[in-house]
Amino acid sequence: MPPVPEHVEITFPDDGGCFGCSPTNARGLQLRFRREGDEIHVRYTIADALHGAPGIAHGGIVATLLDEVSCALAALVLDDRVVTGELTVRYERPVPVEIPLELVARTADRAHPRYVVIESEVRRDGARLARATGKFFYQERRHAAP
Numbered sequence: 569m570p571p572v573p574e575h576v577e578i579t580f581p582d583d584g585g586c587f588g589c590s591p592t593n594a595r596g597l598q599l600r601f602r603r604e605g606d607e608i609h610v611r612y613t614i615a616d617a618l619h620g621a622p623g624i625a626h627g628g629i630v631a632t633l634l635d636e637v638s639c640a641l642a643a644l645v646l647d648d649r650v651v652t653g654e655l656t657v658r659y660e661r662p663v664p665v666e667i668p669l670e671l672v673a674r675t676a677d678r679a680h681p682r683y684v685v686i687e688s689e690v691r692r693d694g695a696r697l698a699r700a701t702g703k704f705f706y707q708e709r710r711h712a713a714p
Contacts, residue, residue, distance in 0.1 A: 572603045572644040572645070573603070574602075574603050574604060574605070575602060575603075575604065576602065576603075577600040577601065577602050578600065578601055578602070578603075578644070579591045579598075579599075579600055579601070587632070588632055588633070588635070588636035588639075589601075589636055589639075589640065597612070597632070597633070597636070599612060599633075599636055599637075599640070601637070601640045601644060603644055603645060606645055606674060606675065607641070607645070607672055607673060607674045608637055608640045608641040608644060608645060608672070608673045609637075609670060609671065609672050610633070610636075610637050610640075610670070610671040610672075611668060611669070611670055611671075612633065612668075612669055612671060613665075613666060613667065613668050613669065614629060614630075614633075614663070614664075614665045614666070614667075614669065615665065615666070616665045616666050618665065619665045621662075623662075623664060623665060623666075624662045624663065624664060624665065625662075625663040625664065625665050627657070627659060630657065630659065630663050630690060630698050631655065631657045631700070633671055633690065634655065634657060634671070634673075634688045634689070634690065634698065634699075634700035634702075635652055635655055635700070635702065637671040637672070637673040637688050638652075638655075638673045638686040638688045638700070638702050638704060639652065639704060640673065641673040641674065641675065641686055641688075642684060642686065642704050645675070646675065646678075646684065648684070648706055648707075649706070649707040650683075650684065650704035650705055650706055650707060651704065651705050651707060652702055652703075652704055652705075653683060653702070653703045653704065653705045654702055654703040655700055655701075655702040656700060656701050656702065657698060657699070657700045658698065658699050658700070659697075659698045660696060660697055660698055660699065661695070661696075661697045661698075662697070663690055663692075663697045663698055664692065667692060668692075669690055669691065669692055669697075670690075670691045670692070671688065671689070671690055671691075672688065672689055672691065673686055673687070673688040674686070674687055674688075675687075676701065682705055682706060683703045683704055683705045683706060684703075684704050684706070685701065685702070685703055685704075686701070686702055686704055687699065687700070687701050688700050688702075
């Protein structure tokens with residue numbers, strides 16, 4: 569994949585209908601990603617239909633968003649295709665529905681030859697609401713880790 573430009577919203581051209589990132593999945597989240605240096609950012613508003621408690625996003629949707637932004641980091645910044653092997657989510661504050669949110673992912677550790685560790689978070693107005701750390705296993709290793 570050629571280098572992904574910074575500060576431009578992008579989608580995956582070969583999305584395969586993914587629930588989180590596919591622009592063609594009408595029932596999916598249709599996330600759009602933006603590379604900022606070595607991070608991936610997403611602006612997203614969770615629809616009220618995806619709430620758990622009234623006004624608060626379902627925890628599974630929050631985990632899905634953290635997973636998606638992490639996998640996008642692997643693909644768009646590290647140029648590696650991955651699958652999620654492990655994802656640990658810490659819900660720090662309620663994540664609201666119908667309010668614009670910012671998702672951010674960054675690489676935490678690339679030392680292991682089989683997977684990369686990625687950290688991600690959900691923010692509202694700069695305050696962290698939830699965070700995750702995951703191990704994302706390489707599918708088609710294109711290059712050795714630095």
